[in-house]
Amino acid sequence: MKRALSAGLGAAWRCRALVAFLWAANLAMSALLAVPLATVLERDLREKESAAQMARGFDYPWWSRWSDQQKGWTAAFKPDILGVGFAFRNTELLLNGRLPVGAFATGGKEMAPPDIDVDGVILGLGAAYMLLQVFFSGGILGALRGPRSSLTARGFAHGCGFYFGRMLRVAGVALLLDGAWFWLNAPLAAWANRIAQDAVSETTALAWSYGRHAFLLAGLLAIHGLAGYARAILVLEDRKSALLAFVSALGFCVRRFGAAAGQYLAIAALSLLALGSWTLVDGAVPVTGWATQLLAFALMQAFVLARVGLRLALLGGQLELYRGGR
């Protein structure tokens, strides 16, 4: 496991240009909405005292009025994304089946948190991003498995194109499995919710609530892990069937459960570490002017970069683990 982790981190470092490229793609797609939002915000704040307050801190009355007037995707700008809140909000969206494009939203109104829905434009962008990453994944795996000299733009593009169909099928199978997991989980979640409501103490109720969310998340992450091995198998063994690749991935993970789970959890722990570090540093940087604003932006981008890097490290480690454990 440790060797796979080290190899994965090493591969991600070796492919840092690719990491930077993926980060840039992520930034560019997000900017498609963030830049217009800046225009919308600036227009509303112009010649208002709230501009000064928003530049220094957060003007709740202004935001409240502005937010009430928003109808589309701009309404997603809420203070609950500040600090570590973004991670909670995104995870809540994931666990309520809102990703991608609301495909797995199974819970009834009774269980859904308030304001859970995100505008279709944002969800559509997310789906497009997912498709783009599926396209990139062949190129990424091609780059990760080879020596450093093999990482060329042309090679990456070739890998993307060559494996796209297979990667698309893997993504399709993964989404089907995710859907099945959400579907299977729905009655379980409802049952756990009823038990939580009937619990004697709030602590018990919370344990059931957190537990059912953790269980759902664990299943999704397991499918994600399997999908990674399925991709690795398709590339390493030049196989074509995504379904059989999943079966092989499952067999491999069962055989090498400790190593596969360990490597995945280690990457997850590193992601949490990155999130924690970012939260601590971000909280210590009060944004009061352009300079601190740039610093905060750099910190945010460093976190996203780290996150993309860890994604590649996971894939690289899975490649290494599978290669060594066949």
Add this chain to the structure above:
Amino acid sequence: MTARARWAATVVFASLLGGALLAPGGNADAPKTAPRLPELQAPYPLPPLPPQSPRNANYTIEARLDPATQTIDGSLVLEWRNLGDVPIETFPFHLYWNAFRNNLSSTARGDGTRAARFKSDRDYGFMKIKRIVLLGEPEVDLTRGLRFLAPDDQNGADRTIGGVTAPRAIPPGATARFRIEWTARIPYGALGRAGWIHDYYFVVQWFPKIGVFRKDRWNAHQFHSQGEFFSDYGNYDVTLTLPQGFVVGATGTSEPARNNPDGTQTVRFRQDDVHDFAWTASRRFLERRSRFEEAGYAPVDIRLLLQPEHEHLAERYLRATEVALRSYGTWAAPYPYGHITVVDPAWFSASGGMEYPTLFTGGTHVQAPIELQSPETVTVHEAGHQFWYGLVGTNEFEEAWLDEGLNDYAEAKALELFYGPMGLGRRYFGGKESRGRQRGWPVVAPGVSIGRGEQSLSDLRRLGERDPMVRNSWEFENADVYTLNAYRKPALVYQTLEGLVGDETMTRILRTWSHRYQFEHPTTRDFIATVNEVTGQDWTWFFDETFYSSGLCDYAVVVQEEPRRRATGYVDGPPGDRNTPTPAITMAKGMPDDGLTETTVTVRRLGAVRMPVEIVVELADGRVVRESWDGRDRWARFRYDGPKVQRVSVDPDHKLAIDVDPSNNTWRREEGLARQAAWKWSARFLFWLQNLLELHTVLG
């Protein structure tokens, strides 16, 4: 360090960091600075406080709880004195638990989180009068004449008011004595204010209670999902029998419980000069006690009945109760009863956040970051009801703004004084509690705080024009509109009144109100009269614009600038001489720009509500000009010729808390701050979106 040790260290560090990251934010210490409250001793005369209430509805009750069947069997003797001017022979009694009798009741047909929505058999409850007798000579059994009344909505299936007619009228000043025997099934506690959950019993509105006779008519409304209660003052002597092992809390003080041979205990509570009696029992209650002692105030014993999982929040409950006793005691009149019971409701009970004489319920979460001010908010609010609802007995059915609104206003003021602005947070991964509230892991948004009244403006914008504030509770369009007009809008109106008359005068108004009407049933007219009396002015216009209006208040400012106009065309030339006394007319050719401007400041009234406003204009040469406008027209224009205007502020002291959009009240010369702020916050949005997009890779 070996590789294994390095790994271990990494894992430990990650765990610690993760723990820090996931721990609910906030520290448990409340602000330490002493808030500014007015002196308890008023430097002006106040109406004398009455020594006691009218005591015209006195109850002696004996009741037995049977947890096996979730029933209560009781009998009571009511001594009721006619305070009216006419003889009375019909008597209405509230039978509140019949709201849970079936899905045909008015409460079940209602709207909002208090509406009875039955999901299983355990949810139903009822109250049945077995026998009602008019005592005296001769005793008359009135049971057969019992009829159900529905004065509010003519719902024939609603049985929340039962009326009887006596064969002899009770003349003014005379006393009637009734003996009533009844049985009741307790509804499940996730549904209404009263109910049972596991071994937690919250027993309120539980006995047949007589209506209020005032202005020569009965005031007895059905039990609705919107609105609360109204009853007369009296003395209560209540004896309860229930299984041993239960910790019991109730209105009043008790004698030590007496254990009975059959495994039950009997406990007797007594309380004078209150208008209701509530009790609770649970085997799980932890008991904590504190004593509020402060110069000028009568000491108050605080008894906290707490859920075990909330033990770490006991101090916060107790401190918040003290905050209410101290601040409301100053703003109204000191709390007179000497004891108060705070009940932390059981998990999933809907009994939280309710007020009863000398007893109230709070409500909180295991994870309770101080920034979110829970349990503080609900505790201060419900403890505050002891003053407005408890001591000043306004009609919650008909004029909720007099207790809920006034209380919301004072609660926000007390919280701001003692705890500072509230943070903004959200709970994750928890699901819903009873009454639809969200439970789960609390995450506080760093750097975001909500000032007094600010949270209510969104509802006011959204719903403010649906109904005027002055309406019967059950007649508002829906529960959200009721909540706005019972709580949020009146709180903002009182805050605005405070802004206009000043804090000191507002305190005097509230003190006069609270002293004059202690143990009475004043109305909105009495409140307005009190305001007029204390201020020495007629404020009727203010209440017409707020209480009796569904309009919104919104003032905005628009600034237009142009370079100072230099004359072109014919102008006066140099002065003439003796032969031509008038100035010569010459042709002006224009002058170079001298950097001065002509500025037009237009203040607009965008809403229907008219309020006087002040305008502060800051000029580039450092001068500050204050203007005032009665706010009655749709707009007013002010012109400034010379130095540039740097900043304009309408209502600069934020007196108009009801202004639904404070952000359009100021104009500020643009210096790039809008762009800076826009990019700052877009960057945060970008970051959120980047992570959301990246999260998609977990699925595909």
